[in-house]
Amino acid sequence: MVERWASGLRGYGLIVAMWIRATMVYRTSFIINTLGNFLVTGLDFVALLLMFSHIHALGGFGLPEIALLYGATCSSFGLADLLLGNADRIGQRVRDGSFDILLLRPVPVLAQAAADRFAPRRLGRIVQGLLVLGWGISRVDVNWTIGKALFTVVMVISGAAIFSAVFIAGAAFQFWAAEASEVSNSFTYGGCTLLQYPPTVFARELVRGVTFVVPLAFVNWLPALRLLGREDPLGLPGWVSCCGPLVAVAALTAAGLIWRAGLRSYRSTGS
Amino acid sequence: MREDQAAFIELHEVCKVFEVHRRTGLLRRERREVRAVDGLSFTVPRGEMVGYIGPNGAGKSTTVKMLTGILTPSSGRLRVAGIDPSRERTRLARRIGVVFGQRTTLWWDLPLGDSFALVRRMYRIPDARYHVNLERCVQLLDLGGLLEVPVRQLSLGQRMRGDIAAALLHDPDVLYLDEPTIGLDVVSKAKVREVLRKVNAEQGTTVLLTTHDLTDIEQLCKRVMVIDQGRLVYDGALAGLHAVGESERMLVVDLEREFPPIEDLPGARPVRVEGPRQWLAFPAGQSAAPLVAALAERYPLADLSVREPDIEQVIARMYGSAP
Numbered sequence: 001m002v003e004r005w006a007s008g009l010r011g012y013g014l015i016v017a018m019w020i021r022a023t024m025v026y027r028t029s030f031i032i033n034t035l036g037n038f039l040v041t042g043l044d045f046v047a048l049l050l051m052f053s054h055i056h057a058l059g060g061f062g063l064p065e066i067a068l069l070y071g072a073t074c075s076s077f078g079l080a081d082l083l084l085g086n087a088d089r090i091g092q093r094v095r096d097g098s099f100d101i102l103l104l105r106p107v108p109v110l111a112q113a114a115a116d117r118f119a120p121r122r123l124g125r126i127v128q129g130l131l132v133l134g135w136g137i138s139r140v141d142v143n144w145t146i147g148k149a150l151f152t153v154v155m156v157i158s159g160a161a162i163f164s165a166v167f168i169a170g171a172a173f174q175f176w177a178a179e180a181s182e183v184s185n186s187f188t189y190g191g192c193t194l195l196q197y198p199p200t201v202f203a204r205e206l207v208r209g210v211t212f213v214v215p216l217a218f219v220n221w222l223p224a225l226r227l228l229g230r231e232d233p234l235g236l237p238g239w240v241s242c243c244g245p246l247v248a249v250a251a252l253t254a255a256g257l258i259w260r261a262g263l264r265s266y267r268s269t270g271s
Numbered sequence: 272m273r274e275d276q277a278a279f280i281e282l283h284e285v286c287k288v289f290e291v292h293r294r295t296g297l298l299r300r301e302r303r304e305v306r307a308v309d310g311l312s313f314t315v316p317r318g319e320m321v322g323y324i325g326p327n328g329a330g331k332s333t334t335v336k337m338l339t340g341i342l343t344p345s346s347g348r349l350r351v352a353g354i355d356p357s358r359e360r361t362r363l364a365r366r367i368g369v370v371f372g373q374r375t376t377l378w379w380d381l382p383l384g385d386s387f388a389l390v391r392r393m394y395r396i397p398d399a400r401y402h403v404n405l406e407r408c409v410q411l412l413d414l415g416g417l418l419e420v421p422v423r424q425l426s427l428g429q430r431m432r433g434d435i436a437a438a439l440l441h442d443p444d445v446l447y448l449d450e451p452t453i454g455l456d457v458v459s460k461a462k463v464r465e466v467l468r469k470v471n472a473e474q475g476t477t478v479l480l481t482t483h484d485l486t487d488i489e490q491l492c493k494r495v496m497v498i499d500q501g502r503l504v505y506d507g508a509l510a511g512l513h514a515v516g517e518s519e520r521m522l523v524v525d526l527e528r529e530f531p532p533i534e535d536l537p538g539a540r541p542v543r544v545e546g547p548r549q550w551l552a553f554p555a556g557q558s559a560a561p562l563v564a565a566l567a568e569r570y571p572l573a574d575l576s577v578r579e580p581d582i583e584q585v586i587a588r589m590y591g592s593a594p
Contacts, residue, residue: 106364
């Protein structure tokens with residue numbers, strides 16, 4: 001088990017390092033692409049800014065608070081997208097048959113799939129998210145302590161882990177339905193957009209869904225509500241909002257199991 | 272781990288059944304079982320070079336996929352170098368090399384040399400070993416000027432040579448080649464065959480070769496296995512296959528002017544005449560040389576060529592069914 005993990009991480013590192021080197025051959029192109037990624041993903045925040053030129057609060061949240069939510073989810077999602085975002089090309093590989101090639105190499109398939117065409121330009125989204133998060137933190141009405149700062153860091157990291165789990169599960173479903181990448185996109189990219197807004201603007205059923213079914217609420221909603229000292233719309237006990245890391249571990253474990261089941265199904269059907 | 276020299280690759284009653292769904296109505300589906308490989312048993316000793324042939328859809332690729340651990344057999348026992356491929360796919364991966372003629376195992380966007388460097392790290396090839404092997408592959412396969420070129424810019428022949436090099440860098444004990452000469456020109460084909468012969472002779476690499484080109488088999492393999500509809504239908508020497516299949520080669524001659532069909536040549540019969548060009552069929556087991564000599568004595572020859580029977584024809588003749 002430990003050996004597999006080590007082998008996976010090592011293989012992942014090798015492939016990623018090679019793609020970074022390949023990208024850096026065209027340095028200007030890398031800079032332009034990263035800048036482009038920064039600007040395009042930042043348009044979502046510009047939309048929020050435009051909205052706030054007409055209103056003062058959205059679902060009871062002011063602009064700095066929204067910036068905190070937005071920055072946290074963007075940073076988490078950006079990290080997961082950078083590290084695992086290409087795993088959803090699995091479906092295409094299954095369809096054109098090139099997936100078999102991954103099975104021939106002595107490196108765990110998930111590591112290869114995740115590292116495939118690693119795109120450093122996706123740093124753009126992370127930088128953008130972190131900038132907005134920083135601005136939000138500096139403006140919200142919160143008494144910052146070391147504890148709260150650490151809580152924020154843990155929030156971003158476990159958020160990234162939760163998004164990663166969704167990416168892995170989404171990729172795994174493509175073993176059964178090779179065309180399913182759009183469905184998983186609605187949870188990853190769609191989830192990221194959802195979490196940019198406060199939970200109070202959505203229907204309770206939706207909030208319940210992203211809390212208990214696909215645990216996206218633990219990416220930023222629940223922990224950020226605690227940071228901001230607000231009630232959560234579902235009225236859950238306070239300790240729930242601290243469960244981010246546990247939820248992340250559980251989600252990753254579940255995603256890993258789904259991936260294994262998917263891979264096993266592929267290897268016995270050869271679809 | 273026991274490694275039986277006499278049975279380096281070993282299959283015993285291996286089956287692979289696929290379930291195929293066919294939509295028959297809006298919601299109704301018909302389920303059908305397809306037995307791609309149906310009770311296949313054979314062994315290949317270490318160091319042997321075997322041709323594995325059969326018509327399209329006979330189960331060749333499915334067999335290779337099971338031997339590499341990509342697919343799990345539905346039933347039966349399968350071992351490669353003492354390893355059960357589907358259970359220990361990653362461990363086996365270090366000991367086998369695979370070349371697909373129709374699909375590259377290299378990284379499309381990377382220069383060939385970078386692909387090799389990545390293979391080196393993935394397979395943990397020791398430095399000294401890697402440099403010796405790379406040097407040898409570059410020399411044998413004429414890759415000197417190509418290491419800086421991205422794989423997608425390589426011609427088919429160059430890419431194939433690159434793929435073969437990548438499959439050999441980690442000194443595999445077994446090499447599977449699926450149509451390694453498909454689409455290549457004569458020079459590239461000859462090069463590929465020469466390299467395979469060398470690797471087999473010098474390194475003792477066990478080679479399983481899938482091909483549609485009987486010349487590949489003729490020049491490389493003493494033993495050939497024929498699979499049809501998932502079953503092994505022939506296992507032996509190529510000459511024997513020709514005898515069983517009563518296959519014929521074709522001598523195509525261009526005479527200096529038109530002649531009536533050449534009937535007076537022992538062992539050959541005319542099958543087609545088109546102006547000064549005639550097609551003469553003769554048994555595949557027979558040498559073409561005396562035929563050509565006899566022909567040149569009696570007729571003014573302008574040009575000639577010999578065409579090999581293709582596998583579909585040989586197998587079709589074996590079973591009397593149309594291809």
